[in-house]
Amino acid sequence: MNTEETKLEMKEPENKDSEPKEPKDPDHQAAADPDATEADVSEADLDQDEQEKQPMTRGGGRVLDAPCAGGEGEEGDAEKNGSVKVKILEETEEKFTGLNKEELLRIAGTPGWVRTRWALLLVFWLGWLGMLVGAVLIILQAPGCRELPATNWWNDGPLYQIGNIQVFTDMHNQKGLEQKMKSLTQLKVKGLVLGPVHVAPPDDARSLRFEEISPEAGNLDQFKGFIQAAHRNGIFVVLDLTPNYLGLSGPWFSSSSVTNVAERLKSALVFWLDEGVDGIQLSSVEDVAKMVPALWADIRAIIQNRTDNNPNNKVLIGVTKNYLAQNVSALLSYTGVDLLISNVLTCCVTDATSYAETIQDLYSSHNQTKLAWSLGGRVEGHLASLVSRAQVKLHQLLLLTLPGTPVFNYGDEIGLMDDGTKFPKMLWDSEKELNGTLQEEQAERLSYRSFFFSVSELRSKVRSLLYGDLVLLFNSSSSLVYLRVWDQSDRYLAAFNWGSEEAVVFQLSSASVPQHAVVVLSTNTSALPEDSSVDLKNLQLGLGQAVLIKLPSSG
Numbered sequence: 001m002n003t004e005e006t007k008l009e010m011k012e013p014e015n016k017d018s019e020p021k022e023p024k025d026p027d028h029q030a031a032a033d034p035d036a037t038e039a040d041v042s043e044a045d046l047d048q049d050e051q052e053k054q055p056m057t058r059g060g061g062r063v064l065d066a067p068c069a070g071g072e073g074e075e076g077d078a079e080k081n082g083s084v085k086v087k088i089l090e091e092t093e094e095k096f097t098g099l100n101k102e103e104l105l106r107i108a109g110t111p112g113w114v115r116t117r118w119a120l121l122l123v124f125w126l127g128w129l130g131m132l133v134g135a136v137l138i139i140l141q142a143p144g145c146r147e148l149p150a151t152n153w154w155n156d157g158p159l160y161q162i163g164n165i166q167v168f169t170d171m172h173n174q175k176g177l178e179q180k181m182k183s184l185t186q187l188k189v190k191g192l193v194l195g196p197v198h199v200a201p202p203d204d205a206r207s208l209r210f211e212e213i214s215p216e217a218g219n220l221d222q223f224k225g226f227i228q229a230a231h232r233n234g235i236f237v238v239l240d241l242t243p244n245y246l247g248l249s250g251p252w253f254s255s256s257s258v259t260n261v262a263e264r265l266k267s268a269l270v271f272w273l274d275e276g277v278d279g280i281q282l283s284s285v286e287d288v289a290k291m292v293p294a295l296w297a298d299i300r301a302i303i304q305n306r307t308d309n310n311p312n313n314k315v316l317i318g319v320t321k322n323y324l325a326q327n328v329s330a331l332l333s334y335t336g337v338d339l340l341i342s343n344v345l346t347c348c349v350t351d352a353t354s355y356a357e358t359i360q361d362l363y364s365s366h367n368q369t370k371l372a373w374s375l376g377g378r379v380e381g382h383l384a385s386l387v388s389r390a391q392v393k394l395h396q397l398l399l400l401t402l403p404g405t406p407v408f409n410y411g412d413e414i415g416l417m418d419d420g421t422k423f424p425k426m427l428w429d430s431e432k433e434l435n436g437t438l439q440e441e442q443a444e445r446l447s448y449r450s451f452f453f454s455v456s457e458l459r460s461k462v463r464s465l466l467y468g469d470l471v472l473l474f475n476s477s478s479s480l481v482y483l484r485v486w487d488q489s490d491r492y493l494a495a496f497n498w499g500s501e502e503a504v505v506f507q508l509s510s511a512s513v514p515q516h517a518v519v520v521l522s523t524n525t526s527a528l529p530e531d532s533s534v535d536l537k538n539l540q541l542g543l544g545q546a547v548l549i550k551l552p553s554s555g
Contacts (some may be wrong), residue, residue, distance in 0.1 A: 014436035033316065096186065099279070123282060126360060146487035152315065152338070153278070153313065154279070155369050157190025159190065160187070160192050161377065161410060162193070163423060172216075174222040175225070177194075178226045181230060187456055188456040188457050190235065191236040191315075192235055192237050195240040196239075196241060196245040199213070200270075202248070205260065205261055208244075210267075220275075235343055236315075237279075238278060239281070240280075242283040246380075251284040256292065257397065258291045266295070273303070279317060280303050282318060285318035287317070289334065304336075315339065317339045317341065317372070319340075321343060339372040342372075343380065352496070353476065353477055367551075372405045373398075373406050374409075375412075376408075383409065384415040385417050386394070389417070392412075392415045396452050397455055397496075398496060400465075401459070411500065414445040414449050429446070433482050451521070455548070458520065462489070462490070462492065469485050474506060478504065479495070480495070488553065491551040491554065492549070493513070496541075497541040499543055504540070504542070507538065508536045513536050517533070517550060517551045519532075519534055519547060519549055520548045522545070527545065528547050529542075
């Protein structure tokens with residue numbers, strides 16, 4: 001748009017009051033200007049609509065008190081009256097921005113809010129004190145945990161006897177023994193009972209040399225290396241120093257030799273303890289304890305008393321051929337040994353009634369930390385030869401769940417048979433591929449070993465099996481059931497059937513036994529799968545079977 005056009009659009013009559021203008025008629029205007037376009041007519045209509053929206057005018061249509069643009073007064077008003085733009089403000093929603101700091105402080109200081117704050121603070125502290133008092137009452141009223149008994153390392157796991165080093169490894173000496181330490185660690189063995197390995201010509205007390213290792217068993221350097229390897233793996237070593245272990249005249253030679261041999265033993269004890277052994281085992285302890293009680297007291301003091309050189313507890317293990325529970329109990333008392341290995345279980349492997357009576361007699365007379373349970377040994381042979389291979393797992397479970405220390409002969413974990421000698425060659429798993437019978441025999445050995453490991457590992461973790469009380473639930477001539485209980489820990493029920501003719505059904509109706517419980521380990525997983533639920537009021541065990549069942553705590 002050029003300058004001239006702008007002036008024409010904005011120009012109004014100079015005297016609007018004296019010459020009022022006729023209202024514009026759109027029709028008339030269109031008729032007067034035949035050349036007007038249809039767009040012009042529309043523009044005229046819009047102009048009229050705009051005028052109707054204008055604020056009230058004075059007289060000739062001038063806007064009342066309209067502000068002037070650029071400070072030009074009424075002339076500016078007149079010029080703007082022809083074309084006025086009205087800006088309609090959009091409605092906006094007011095947003096609440098909250099109270100500022102000063103307003104908050106002013107309101108917070110009002111009496112109502114002050115009282116409210118004090119009330120809430122009082123409620124908070126009353127609630128806190130109430131919870132504190134409640135917690136104290138719960139602690140005071142809750143049953144206290146039973147204090148753990150004082151135990152020693154020989155109470156924490158099975159002992160493993162290696163009576164003949166030459167047959168235990170292919171190297172036939174203590175160096176080969178050192179190489180098998182990892183395998184023994186996997187079995188959770190806590191202590192190794194080694195030997196005897198000293199020089200002791202049969203029935204020749206004069207040639208006895210306690211402090212010298214027999215060449216067939218290795219040498220002192222190998223022994224030191226073996227001790228160090230065992231200790232690195234958390235295994236303690238007990239040395240068997242039975243004097244006449246190869247002769248026929250008795251473990252202490254003749255009765256006339258006992259005094260001399262016992263005196264010489266005292267210095268040997270000091271020597272071997274200084275070399276790092278953790279205990280001593282002696283056979284026929286009743287002989288020396290009766291014949292030379294003063295020397296026996298010295299022997300006990302050397303082993304059992306702590307010294308600066310030997311600050312840790314050393315174990316004194318006695319071995320006796322006695323099999324009567326009353327006699328074994330008496331020997332345990334007057335000899336003062338820490339553990340006494342006997343034949344109380346070996347003599348009655350087929351009589352569960354005798355088992356129950358023997359176990360109950362010894363358990364009721366002595367602290368279980370003094371009890372040792374074994375089946376076999378240097379003289380008796382191996383477990384599998386005494387009870388048959390079919391019942392190896394059953395007796396593994398028995399020895400590892402009785403209150404006391406289980407003692408095993410080497411190879412008992414794989415069902416090793418004597419095979420004409422009490423010292424058969426130990427069988428180790430071969431990496432070579434086997435066929436036929438050899439493969440089946442290896443699979444059977446692995447099965448025995450796996451079961452041994454499972455029970456031994458469980459025993460090392462569960463307080464009821466480590467320290468728990470023994471509760472006899474049932475026994476007959478062919479079956480036995482007992483419970484191991486410790487404080488608020490899970491309880492464990494062990495059931496055994498030695499019968500050879502038929503299965504047995506236990507109906508355990510004791511108030512302390514729930515109706516259903518869970519199988520932990522079973523010698524026959526087909527009949528009683530692990531982790532399965534069983535009805536204890538109708539518990540069936542097949543021939544030669546045993547089971548370990550976990551019961552919830554009764555506390």
